[in-house]
Amino acid sequence: MSGFSQKSRLPEGAPGIRPSQLRGGSCAAPGDRVETCLEQCKIVVADDSKIYRRLVEEVLAEHGYMIYFANDGREAVNAVADHQPSLVITDWEMPDTTGIELCRKVRHNQDSYTYIILLTSNTEKTQIVEGLAAGADDYLTKPFHPGELLARVAVGRRVTELHRQLQAKNALLEVLALTDSLTGLPNRRAIEDWTKRELSGAARYGFAFWLVMADLDHFKSINDKYGHEAGDVVIKRFAELLRENTRASNLCGRVGGEEFVVALAHVDRAGVQTAVERIRCGFEAEKLTFDGTTMRATASFGIAGFPGRGTPDLDQILRDADAALYTAKHKGRNRIEFAS
Numbered sequence: 001m002s003g004f005s006q007k008s009r010l011p012e013g014a015p016g017i018r019p020s021q022l023r024g025g026s027c028a029a030p031g032d033r034v035e036t037c038l039e040q041c042k043i044v045v046a047d048d049s050k051i052y053r054r055l056v057e058e059v060l061a062e063h064g065y066m067i068y069f070a071n072d073g074r075e076a077v078n079a080v081a082d083h084q085p086s087l088v089i090t091d092w093e094m095p096d097t098t099g100i101e102l103c104r105k106v107r108h109n110q111d112s113y114t115y116i117i118l119l120t121s122n123t124e125k126t127q128i129v130e131g132l133a134a135g136a137d138d139y140l141t142k143p144f145h146p147g148e149l150l151a152r153v154a155v156g157r158r159v160t161e162l163h164r165q166l167q168a169k170n171a172l173l174e175v176l177a178l179t180d181s182l183t184g185l186p187n188r189r190a191i192e193d194w195t196k197r198e199l200s201g202a203a204r205y206g207f208a209f210w211l212v213m214a215d216l217d218h219f220k221s222i223n224d225k226y227g228h229e230a231g232d233v234v235i236k237r238f239a240e241l242l243r244e245n246t247r248a249s250n251l252c253g254r255v256g257g258e259e260f261v262v263a264l265a266h267v268d269r270a271g272v273q274t275a276v277e278r279i280r281c282g283f284e285a286e287k288l289t290f291d292g293t294t295m296r297a298t299a300s301f302g303i304a305g306f307p308g309r310g311t312p313d314l315d316q317i318l319r320d321a322d323a324a325l326y327t328a329k330h331k332g333r334n335r336i337e338f339a340s
């Protein structure tokens with residue numbers, strides 16, 4: 001997109017990866033979706049045979065797995081949805097479904113990767129191929145060897161752990177890619193995405209939308225006089241002020257350098273003027289301190305809007321806000337100008 005002209009650097013202050021949950025408690029006999037609670041690796045065991053549920057439990061429970069039992073397909077689907085297990089160990093034939101059908105359902109619904117092991121008395125290769133094609137990761141034939149079950153579960157656990165780490169890192173990267181590192185505000189890309197969405201909403205539902213371009217005044221001289229770090233302090237404080245004065249339905253961000261954008265919706269011209277004037281006055285009144293030195297700074301603002309009628313043109317709105325900002329600078333800075 002053309003309008004927002006500067007680039008922000010890569011961010012550092014984004015939310016951390018969610019730690020996996022730890023749970024504890026007492027163990028229960030195999031049966032109706034009983035929780036056998038040891039540590040955090042959750043396994044749903046779906047089998048209509050009580051004997052096999054018990055056999056699986058005997059192998060896994062003492063190795064710290066948290067087991068949820070399901071007697072049939074419906075219970076298994078619910079248990080997977082409720083507990084988001086790392087693994088599902090499923091029987092091939094159950095009263096209301098097949099292990100293959102369960103594989104398909106788990107694959108279809110899942111938010112995070114679940115490793116599926118088919119446990120079957122069926123040694124027919126064609127059926128095993130069918131199971132793997134339906135989404136199973138592995139299979140074991142009944143009667144199973146306890147050590148082999150444990151080993152295959154451990155493989156599954158490693159695979160899901162890797163999947164989940166990757167997923168968490170991707171989520172973090174997504175946040176980082178939209179965050180400005182110095183201020184923690186949304187960056188240029190995030191603002192672009194948001195304003196495009198918001199502007200099309202404004203056109204569809206007929207509400208007003210405003211873009212405010214803000215630029216710190218004589219900022220180069222602040223850097224020259226007090227140093228770059230002091231300049232950063234000023235930028236961060238301005239960002240905080242924007243955040244403090246931005247309602248949940250609006251957005252503010254740093255487009256780069258000492259330039260910021262505020263986007264406001266559902267407000268008239270007088271409302272925008274009041275909101276921006278509050279920011280301008282607040283910043284002007286700030287005593288900014290760095291290394292024991294007190295500094296003062298001001299900012300200029302250019303505002304352009306979409307009235308909620310006609311076809312919006314984001315690039316034009318940005319050009320208009322930029323031009324208004326230029327006028328504010330030209331007229332002496334520390335002031336607000338609306339696009340003509």
Ligand code: GH3
Nearest residue numbers: 215216217218219220221223228229231232257258
């Ligand atoms: P005007 O009132 O016309 O906007 O003047 P100005 O000095 O603010 O504008 P100019 O574009 O000449 O200078 C902007 C300065 O902002 C130059 C650049 O070094 C500085 N700058 C850009 N990004 C950062 C940053 O992340 N930290 C600091 N400390 N300075 C920055």
Ligand code: MG
Nearest residue numbers: 048091093094
């Ligand atoms: Mg069965």
Ligand code: MG
Nearest residue numbers: 215257258259
């Ligand atoms: Mg500038």
Ligand code: MG
Nearest residue numbers: 215216217219
């Ligand atoms: Mg400036």
